[in-house]
Amino acid sequence: MTIGFVFLGSAMTVSALLFGVALVRGTGPERLLAGTLFVSGLLEAFILWLGPSLKESVQEGMCLLLDLVLFAMILAIALRANRLYPLWLGGLQLVTLACHLADLSVMSGAKANAAMQWVPFCAQLMVMTWGLFANSTSRRRDPSWTT
């Protein structure tokens, strides 16, 4: 449980840092995506925190709904922005949605649920970091680079 909270806290700290960097150094798509990831991470953490007071099915339903909304937002940006990394964010979010729906026969229980929720999120944070760095480099190299 303690390890889980440490992991969760680290992921949220990185997410907040990325959002801050995107606000300062990024352009429209970077700010939207980083903000979306940060807010969705906060909301998922809040749902987990409410855990004992909610039915498991209600908790899972709320997480699924949140991930669906997150996928819709990432998709909208990925289809319009002239960047490659939102496609990876969309792919990872699809994986998260698939994990919601799939029955994991290899692992089950709280650990599997935690893994399927947070591993893709961590991968998304890494992709977002790459995207911010790549965009910053592109704009430094080519001043006419726009959204």
Next chain:
Amino acid sequence: MLGALTVMTSSRPAHAAGGADEGCDLALLFEGLTFKQHEVFEMVSDNRTSKEIAARLGITESAVNQRIESVRLRAGSLPRAHLARCYREFRSTRSADWLRGAPVTHGAEPLHPHGSERAMAKSADVDMPSATSGLNRPLHRMLMILMIAATLMILAVGGLVVAHMLIKLQ
């Protein structure tokens, strides 16, 4: 590519940004452009805006600006209008030569209207992949998202199966 730039710099000095009244000595640069850059510069020389060029070619405005900017930087950050004028002269020179039946050659190979194959291979075009531009752009991007998700899921499931087998072995 480097050879072309060396020849260009050794003939006349590079134009300053404000030297729009000087002649155009950029033929070697234009001959080394990629097909996509020629596509864009043909319309730039017709004084079309980036927005119009993007609409005609079915790409984004930023892709158009990127193609123009990469050539501008290689030409010594010349103004766009100056480059447009130079490209117009370059284009008219090529047309005249072709009409005479004597294509201009530099080295052993005759020049293709959109630059030699070697020049096209050498010059780096830093555009987005063609699957993410054009009229079917949203569909292509959606398919790429699905492919990425499918690949990741296959890798994840494969990893889980291997982990499960390893746990069973213990």
